[in-house]
Each structure stands twice: as C-alpha cells, then as structure tokens.
Amino acid sequence: MRGITILGATGSIGQNTVDLIARRPDDFTVEALTGGHNIDLLAKDARRLGAKLAVTAHDNRYADLKAALSGTGIEVAAGQGALMEAAQRPADWVMSAIVGAAGLAPGLAALERGAALALANKETLVCAGPLVLETAARSGADLIPVDSEHSALYQALLGEDMASVERVIITASGGAFRDWPLEQLAAATPEQASTHPNWAMGQRITVDSASMFNKALELIEAKEFFHLDPEIIEVVVHRESLVHALVGHIDGGILAHLGPADMRHAIGYALNWPARVDLPVERLNLAKIGQLTFEAPDPARYPALAIAQRVMRRGGLSGAAMNAAKEVALDAFLDSRIGFMQMAEVVTRVLDRIETDSGLIDAAFDLDNVLSMDQIARAYAWENVNSGVAAVT
Numbered sequence: 389m390r391g392i393t394i395l396g397a398t399g400s401i402g403q404n405t406v407d408l409i410a411r412r413p414d415d416f417t418v419e420a421l422t423g424g425h426n427i428d429l430l431a432k433d434a435r436r437l438g439a440k441l442a443v444t445a446h447d448n449r450y451a452d453l454k455a456a457l458s459g460t461g462i463e464v465a466a467g468q469g470a471l472m473e474a475a476q477r478p479a480d481w482v483m484s485a486i487v488g489a490a491g492l493a494p495g496l497a498a499l500e501r502g503a504a505l506a507l508a509n510k511e512t513l514v515c516a517g518p519l520v521l522e523t524a525a526r527s528g529a530d531l532i533p534v535d536s537e538h539s540a541l542y543q544a545l546l547g548e549d550m551a552s553v554e555r556v557i558i559t560a561s562g563g564a565f566r567d568w569p570l571e572q573l574a575a576a577t578p579e580q581a582s583t584h585p586n587w588a589m590g591q592r593i594t595v596d597s598a599s600m601f602n603k604a605l606e607l608i609e610a611k612e613f614f615h616l617d618p619e620i621i622e623v624v625v626h627r628e629s630l631v632h633a634l635v636g637h638i639d640g641g642i643l644a645h646l647g648p649a650d651m652r653h654a655i656g657y658a659l660n661w662p663a664r665v666d667l668p669v670e671r672l673n674l675a676k677i678g679q680l681t682f683e684a685p686d687p688a689r690y691p692a693l694a695i696a697q698r699v700m701r702r703g704g705l706s707g708a709a710m711n712a713a714k715e716v717a718l719d720a721f722l723d724s725r726i727g728f729m730q731m732a733e734v735v736t737r738v739l740d741r742i743e744t745d746s747g748l749i750d751a752a753f754d755l756d757n758v759l760s761m762d763q764i765a766r767a768y769a770w771e772n773v774n775s776g777v778a779a780v781t
C-alpha cells in the first residue's frame with residue numbers, strides 16, 4: 389500500500405487524481421487531502437477515500453469542515469500551518485495541485501520530507517526552479533512532472549542522451565480566442581476567456597491558456613525541469629491538443645508524445661512511475677482523427693511568449709516576479725478592472741520596475757527571498773492596476 393496526499397484535492401487536477409486513487413482501494417491509503425473553499429467536496433472525498441486528515445486552507449472554514457466530518461474519526465485542520473503539516477505527513481507520493489504561487493511552500497515541504505512529488509503546480513518551478521531541484525536532490529525525493537507537456541517531454545526523453553537533443557517543442561492549443569480577429573481581443577470578457585477548446589481545467593489556467601501566459605509559464609517550467617538552454621525551446625500551436633510535446637535530436641529525428649486530452653494520463657503516469665499501468669483514458673484512433681495541424685504562434689496575439697523569453701534570459705528571481713504580476717493581472721481581469729490584452733502590459737511594467745529598482749532579483753534562491761519577490765511584484769502590479777494606467781476603456 390502506498391500512502392498518498394493530495395494538495396488541492398478539490399480542484400480539476402485534484403479530482404482527476406481522486407478518480408484514479410478511488411479505482412484502486414487496495415493499492416493506496418490516503419494520508420491527507422487539502423482543499424480551499426469547497427468544503428462539501430473535500431469532506432465527501434475524505435470519507436470516500438478514508439483519508440486520515442482533511443485540511444482547508446482557510447481558517448474561517450474550520451467549523452464547516454469539522455461539522456461535515458463529524459463522527460467519521462477523520463482528523464480536521466485549517467489554515468496555512470495545517471496545510472504545511474499536511475504536506476509533511478508521511479505519504480509516499482504527494483500530488484501538488486494547489487493553483488498559483490500558494491502551492492510553492494507546501495510542495496517544497498513535501499519534497500524536503502522526501503516524498504515523491506507529482507508536480508502539477510507549474511508555478512513552483514517558475515518561481516523557484518533552482519531551489520526546488522536542489523531540495524529534491526538533497527532529500528533524495530523524486531520529482532515527477534504532471535503538466536501534460538512536461539510529462540510528455542519526460543516520457544520522450546527517457547533513456548535519451550541530453551547531449552543529442554537540439555530542440556524541445558511544446559504545443560499550445562491557441563486557447564479560447566485563437567480564431568478571433570486580433571483587434572477584438574481587447575474587448576474579450578472573463579466569461580469568454582474561461583472556456584477551452586480541448587481541456588476541462590480550473591478557471592485560472594483556462595484564462596492563462598487564452599492569453600498564452602500558461603505557455604509562458606510552461607516554457608520556464610521546461611527550462612528549469614530539464615535544465616534546457618532557452619534558445620532550444622519552441623512553442624507550436626497545435627489545435628487538436630493530442631501531440632503534447634516533441635524532442636528533436638541532432639540527427640534530425642523528432643520523437644513526439646501523443647495522448648488524449650485527459651489529464652488522467654499524465655497524473656496516472658506520475659502515480660505509477662516508473663511502471664506503466666492500464667489507465668482509464670481514451671485510446672486515440674489516428675485514422676479517425678485524420679489530421680494533426682501545426683502553426684507558428686503570432687507574437688502580437690500572444691505577447692506572453694516574449695515575456696517568458698525575457699524572464700528566461702534575465703533569470704534570478706524574475707520568474708517569481710512575473711508569476712506574481714500575472715496572478716494579480718489575472719485577478720484584475722477576472723474582476724473586469726483591466727482588459728484581456730492589458731494583462732501582459734501589467735506584467736511587462738512590473739518586470740521593468742523590478743529589473744531597475746529591486747536588488748532582490750539577484751538574491752539567493754531561498755524561500756524567503758522568493759516570497760519577498762512575490763510580495764513586491766504583487767504590490768507593484770496592484771499599484772499599476774489601481775493607477776488606472778491599465779484600466780478597461
């Protein structure tokens with residue numbers, strides 16, 4: 389029996405993980421499940437999986453969770469401290485599926501304790517790549533990617549000599565607005581941006597897919613995870629979301645990873661790694677699919693890609709700054725305070741300021757410095773939003 393903890397169990401990745409665990413009750417015990425506001429779902433899954441501990445990230449939801457699990461014997465806790473304790477429980481495998489920079493500290497805590505960490509939370513590597521890899525190396529913990537492109541790269545790179553890799557290509561669906569006239573993007577609403585052509589995911593990553601900030605984060609995630617030179621990482625728009633990533637070798641050969649647009653493949657791969665097991669996902673019928681298409685991304689439509697290049701070249705704590713500014717810009721967009729295309733403007737202004745007036749950008753990669761950079765960038769981004777420079781017109 390393997391002990392499992394799911395951080396962010398009530399979200400899209402969390403629920404796909406719960407689905408896989410629930411199918412094999414004889415193979416897994418559940419140490420802890422964590423969630424946020426969705427107390428009913430957290431309590432339901434804690435009961436269903438027989439979790440030892442259920443944690444809500446919000447102190448003020450403790451009484452609700454306690455009531456929902458009364459009489460079950462399941463331990464209940466709330467707040468940031470409880471989240472960290474859940475991450476450090478003696479699980480063999482921990483899923484990191486909290487959304488945003490909030491997932492960084494709990495994921496690191498699990499790695500420090502030596503649990504295998506299945507990493508869906510891409511912000512972890514964007515904000516603190518060197519710290520995360522160094523923590524895993526020190527504790528001996530396995531770090532297994534879950535983001536579909538990175539799981540695909542991991543699988544395509546198995547047994548390959550990195551010295552023969554000359555290109556790494558990650559695919560992008562193009563998001564909700566890929567067929568919109570460019571001039572209409574400025575007026576896109578949060579509701580319109582919250583749909584995805586192929587994947588069912590949480591709202592934040594769905595909007596990030598529309599702006600391609602998701603792909604921007606993924607470029608940095610790939611650079612950090614696989615120690616890549618940014619110059620060899622490419623993005624190609626692939627409308628079908630069936631080819632997730634490709635690896636090009638110096639002899640001209642390209643290895644591609646294909647799979648259904650169902651995160652249970654990448655989650656199941658990480659759960660069973662290094663073994664492969666039968667997973668409850670659709671098998672692709674290539675003859676029925678007929679054609680796979682590829683296009684170059686338009687830089688005017690997707691300014692986030694150039695921002696990622698800038699961050700990869702600048703290095704240091706600029707990834708933490710970019711992510712924090714993006715999270716604020718996304719909140720402001722979802723609240724209709726700035727327009728869709730202004731998210732990239734806010735992030736650019738924050739990076740301009742961080743690069744000139746904050747010595748912190750070249751500080752050592754420790755958690756305190758990363759979190760300080762996160763806070764400074766958030767403050768700068770809110771100043772920018774509140775100043776009206778990026779207001780919806």
Ligand SMILES: NC(=O)C1=CN([C@@H]2O[C@H](COP(=O)(O)OP(=O)(O)OC[C@H]3O[C@@H](n4cnc5c(N)ncnc54)[C@H](OP(=O)(O)O)[C@@H]3O)[C@@H](O)[C@H]2O)C=CC1
Nearest residue numbers: 396398399400401424425426445486487490508509589590
């Ligand atoms: N969804 C997908 O298919 C993919 C997601 N990812 C990445 O995985 C991560 C999770 O994404 P997704 O599942 O879509 O997100 P969701 O929004 O669906 O779920 C987020 C989870 O985190 C919890 N949560 C939210 N805020 C906090 C916080 N401040 N502290 C603690 N817990 C919190 C939520 O609780 P509650 O809902 O109860 O409030 C929920 O359990 C993201 O980093 C995303 O980029 C990567 C590849 C694919």
Ligand SMILES: CC(=O)[C@@H](O)[C@H](O)COP(=O)(O)O
Nearest residue numbers: 535536560561562563597602
């Ligand atoms: C499923 C997954 O990994 C997402 O990150 C996906 O990549 C989003 O789709 P986009 O290609 O539109 O960003």
Ligand SMILES: [Mn+2]
Nearest residue numbers: 535536537606
């Ligand atoms: Mn992805």
